[in-house]
Amino acid sequence: MMNSQHLTNTTVKYLSLLLLLVLLAIVLLPFGVVVINSFKTPTEYVNNGPMSLPQNLNWDILFTTWQRLDFTHKLWNSFIIATSVAILGLGLSLFNSYALGIGKMRGRVILLIIFLMANTLPQEALAYPLYYLAKFVGLYNTQLAVILVFAVIQSAFGTYLLSSMYSQFPREILEAALMDGSNKLQLLFCIIVPVSTPTISVLFVFFFIWTWNEFFLPMVLLPSTAKQTVPLAIAVLQGQHNMDATASAASALLGILPCILFFILFQRTLTKGITAGSVK
Amino acid sequence: MAYESSVPGIPQGLARATKNARRQRSYSLYKGYGVFLIPGILATLIIVILPFLANIAISFTNWRGIGLPVWAGLANYQKILHDMYFWASFRNNLYMILAMVVIPTLIGLLLAAFLFDYIANKFGKITSSFFRAGFYLPQILPVAIAGVVWRWILQPQWGVLNWLLTTIGLESLTRNWLGTAATALPSVMGVMIWFQIGYPLVIFMAALQRVEPELYEAAAVDGATWLQRFFYITIHQIRPEIFVVVLMTLIHSLKVFAQIFVLTRGGPGSATLVPSYFAYQNFFEKAQVGYGATISTIMTAIIIVLIFIFITMQSRRED
Numbered sequence: 001m002m003n004s005q006h007l008t009n010t011t012v013k014y015l016s017l018l019l020l021l022v023l024l025a026i027v028l029l030p031f032g033v034v035v036i037n038s039f040k041t042p043t044e045y046v047n048n049g050p051m052s053l054p055q056n057l058n059w060d061i062l063f064t065t066w067q068r069l070d071f072t073h074k075l076w077n078s079f080i081i082a083t084s085v086a087i088l089g090l091g092l093s094l095f096n097s098y099a100l101g102i103g104k105m106r107g108r109v110i111l112l113i114i115f116l117m118a119n120t121l122p123q124e125a126l127a128y129p130l131y132y133l134a135k136f137v138g139l140y141n142t143q144l145a146v147i148l149v150f151a152v153i154q155s156a157f158g159t160y161l162l163s164s165m166y167s168q169f170p171r172e173i174l175e176a177a178l179m180d181g182s183n184k185l186q187l188l189f190c191i192i193v194p195v196s197t198p199t200i201s202v203l204f205v206f207f208f209i210w211t212w213n214e215f216f217l218p219m220v221l222l223p224s225t226a227k228q229t230v231p232l233a234i235a236v237l238q239g240q241h242n243m244d245a246t247a248s249a250a251s252a253l254l255g256i257l258p259c260i261l262f263f264i265l266f267q268r269t270l271t272k273g274i275t276a277g278s279v280k
Numbered sequence: 281m282a283y284e285s286s287v288p289g290i291p292q293g294l295a296r297a298t299k300n301a302r303r304q305r306s307y308s309l310y311k312g313y314g315v316f317l318i319p320g321i322l323a324t325l326i327i328v329i330l331p332f333l334a335n336i337a338i339s340f341t342n343w344r345g346i347g348l349p350v351w352a353g354l355a356n357y358q359k360i361l362h363d364m365y366f367w368a369s370f371r372n373n374l375y376m377i378l379a380m381v382v383i384p385t386l387i388g389l390l391l392a393a394f395l396f397d398y399i400a401n402k403f404g405k406i407t408s409s410f411f412r413a414g415f416y417l418p419q420i421l422p423v424a425i426a427g428v429v430w431r432w433i434l435q436p437q438w439g440v441l442n443w444l445l446t447t448i449g450l451e452s453l454t455r456n457w458l459g460t461a462a463t464a465l466p467s468v469m470g471v472m473i474w475f476q477i478g479y480p481l482v483i484f485m486a487a488l489q490r491v492e493p494e495l496y497e498a499a500a501v502d503g504a505t506w507l508q509r510f511f512y513i514t515i516h517q518i519r520p521e522i523f524v525v526v527l528m529t530l531i532h533s534l535k536v537f538a539q540i541f542v543l544t545r546g547g548p549g550s551a552t553l554v555p556s557y558f559a560y561q562n563f564f565e566k567a568q569v570g571y572g573a574t575i576s577t578i579m580t581a582i583i584i585v586l587i588f589i590f591i592t593m594q595s596r597r598e599d
Contacts, residue, residue, distance in 0.1 A: 013402050020399065024414045027474065030429050031417065033440050049447065050440045096320035103313025111317075113591065118328040120587055122535045124559045124576040128338065128345075128569055129331035152327040155320065184312060213422035215538035216556075220564070231424040235542050238428045248432045255425035263420045 034256065037249035038062050045245045065250040069233050070225075075258065078212055078229040081143050081150075086207040088151035090200065093158025098188050100159065101166025102174065112160060119156035123216050131220050145221045150214065154207045165199060166192065205266045212258070230255060332580075339573035345563075349570070356574035366575065368550040369558045372465060373534065376554060379469035380476050380533035385525055387473075388480025391415065393514045395481075396488045397496070397506070412485055416478030423475065427542030430471045434458050434543075458544050461551040468543055468552050472536075480525045487521035488514065527590050534583055555579050 037045060038061060039054040066072075096115070100108045130149060131140070139145040169192065177191050193200065218229050225233070234255040238248060339356055343349035360366045400408040418426060433440045436456035445453045457467045491513065499509050515522070537556040540546055546553035546561070555575055562572030 016394075016398065017403065017407075020394075020411055024411060027415055027477070028417065030433060030474075033433065034429055045438070049443050050438075051444070051447075092320045092323060095316040099313035099316040099320075103311075103316070105313055105317065111321075114329075115324070116591075117584065117587060118324055120531060120583060121328065121332060122556060122576060122579050122583060124535075124537070124556050124563075124572075125335050125580045126328065126331045127560075127576075128563050128572060129334040130327070131563075132345075133326075133331065148323075149327055152323045156324065156328070159320065184316075188316075213424075215422065215424045215541070216560075219541075231422040231538075234428055235424045235538075238431060238542065245432070245435070245438045248428075248435075252425065252429045252432055255428060256421060259420045259422065259425070263417075 031256065034249050034252045037246055038253040040246050042244050042246050050245070061246045061250045062253070065247050065254060068247075069237060069251065069254065071230075071233075071254055073226070074228060074230050074233045077143065077227060078231075078258075081146055081218075081229060082208045082211040084143075084147045085150040085154060085211040086204045088147065089155040089158060089207045090204055092151060092155035093162055093203065094188065094193065094200075096155065096159040097162035097166050098192065101163035102169060102187075102192065104167065108163070112163060115156040115159045119153060119160065123153075127217060127220050130217070134221055141222060141224055141227060143222070143227060146214075146218050149217055149221070150207075150211050154210060158203050158207070161203065162196070162199065165196065169195075202269050205262075205269045209259075209262055209266075212262070230258060335573045336577050338570055339577045340570075342568075342570040343573075344567045345569045352570060356571050359571070360574055360578070365550050365553060365558060366555075369546075369553040369555045369575075372550075372552060372554050373536075375465055375469055376472065376533045376536050377530065379472040380536070381526060381529045383473050384476035384529065385480050385522065387477055388484055388525070389515065389522070390510075391477070392481050392484035392488060393510050396485055397509070397514070408485075412481060415481050418475045419478035419482075421475075422538075424538040424542050426471065426475050427539045430467075430474075431458065431543055434467055459548060461548050464544055464548060464551045468539065471539060471543065475539075476529065479529065483521050483525050484518060487518040491517040523593070527586065530586060531583055534579060534586075 033050055036053055037050055039057050039059070040048075041058055041061070044055060044058075099105050100111060105111070126149075130145075134140040134142075134145045139148075173191060173195075174187060177187055182190065212229070213231065214229070215231055215235070218232055222228055222232070225236070228236070234251050237243065237251050243251075338349060340352060340354070341349035342352045342355065395408040395411055399411065421429070434457040436442060436454075436459060439457075441457065442454040445451065455463050457463050495513050495517070496509055499513060504512070535556055536554055537560065540552055540554050540557045541560075544552040546557045556579065559572045559575040559579070562568040562575065
């Protein structure tokens with residue numbers, strides 16, 4: 001009796017593991033097929049189908065797609081835009097949340113609601129006026145336009161997150177610093193920033209990745225191929241009709257790789273941040 | 281206020297002087313921050329608030345993007361009520377909510393509880409973390425790239441899915457998945473579910489860590505089944521996170537654009553049209569700027585109502 005009970009328990013245990021593994025395999029299958037088919041020649045794809053492993057590692061397709069996309073250039077575009085947004089957005093978030101969280105400005109609740117709204121508004125509701133404005137001031141088709149727009153949109157989130165944290169900042173430390181003769185800027189950069197480095201680095205990584213992943217507004221503001229970001233360039237290339245199976249797989253892989261790299265690099269920061277943003 | 285209590289042994293005058301000095305300092309601690317808000321407020325005004333207000337204003341005109349806008353009153357709003365494309369996009373958005381909010385949250389809940397409560401106990405934490413990372417992987421992709429991957433898989437002539445079906449002898453099931461009205465929407469929904477599951481899973485697994493293990497032990501002693509524990513303890517304890525996940529994914533689902541743009545461009549016909557893509561078409565393809573602005577204003581109104589509910593419920597929770 002005891003034994004058969006134990007046996008069923010073990011069966012259930014391993015069956016459930018098997019079920020999970022099957023589920024996981026389904027979820028990861030798209031990544032797998034993209035990778036293996038990026039290394040096949042078109043004839044190999046036609047003959048052996050998409051599920052076979054490549055006969056040998058054929059880097060040609062990946063290399064040609066890289067060149068066709070001018071991928072080095074696209075990586076650089078994305079990197080410059082995402083880094084600038086992260087730095088600028090963080091600067092704005094810091095100043096805003098310093099005033100709202102530490103300074104407890106009058107009307108801070110209203111301002112926080114406005115910032116939260118600014119971050120959550122659908123970009124469609126800003127797109128045309130921004131497009132028009134960018135043309136008007138001569139920033140249309142420049143990366144600066146995208147940088148400014150996303151720095152502001154994302155700083156709205158940073159402001160929301162940081163000011164709720166700063167409003168609980170220990171007052172004694174601030175008073176002690178002021179007593180020692182610090183001014184407001186020193187207070188911000190010598191006391192508050194060092195203490196909140198963990199949150200600031202989470203925000204930096206988030207701003208960077210969010211900007212990297214953006215699609216709609218960069219598409220609207222950056223029509224020329226030379227200015228485009230990685231997701232934009234790959235999506236545009238995919239829309240062309242003369243793409244064969246292996247070249248499509250290779251371009252998808254080029255889009256996936258940077259994100260895997262970020263995930264590995266920032267895994268800790270990210271897992272901390274995903275949950276920090278949701279519930280305080 | 282605490283430091284104002286007089287310290288015994290210090291002469292009255294000195295005590296008063298310290299008190300005054302402190303008051304001055306705390307005065308400067310609370311004042312003089314306005315200047316730090318200037319760049320943020322100016323930038324938000326120029327890049328978010330004014331464009332947003334302009335967009336609302338445009339929605340009352342029949343502007344075509346050039347020349348001067350002509351006031352049209354509520355004409356666009358009246359037109360939209362009878363526009364079958366708008367209603368189609370609205371209906372499709374409900375399906376997106378199903379695929380991006382309802383199903384991922386339910387699967388996420390079950391999976392999180394299963395990984396946390398069963399797999400982690402039987403096979404260790406490393407195993408459960410491994411599964412969590414695996415299911416989360418699609419989330420790290422830009423949505424546009426996720427779309428590119430799936431468009432490749434669903435390609436009718438040489439795509440992976442049709443090849444698989446043919447290979448296992450189900451050739452009759454092969455379809456032009458994204459190009460046929462009947463299968464386009466379900467296909468897009470499938471892609472969305474695949475993409476979304478990781479987010480609720482990660483949040484819920486983190487949330488479960490703050491649930492007291494004693495609760496589960498007590499329930500187990502009382503003879504509660506796994507399902508009972510799931511409903512009465514898990515769901516009950518992580519309600520705040522469920523709430524946040526539902527709200528966040530709801531807002532995302534109302535804005536879904538890149539996937540539709542890459543996978544189907546809203547087609548065939550209006551089979552996968554969503555409001556954001558419909559607005560985009562009117563802005564940049566048909567030069568119906570006034571009408572595009574109307575669509576995006578309605579989208580915004582819905583989202584603002586949702587945020588309002590979120591803020592009131594969150595502040596009620598904090599009280």
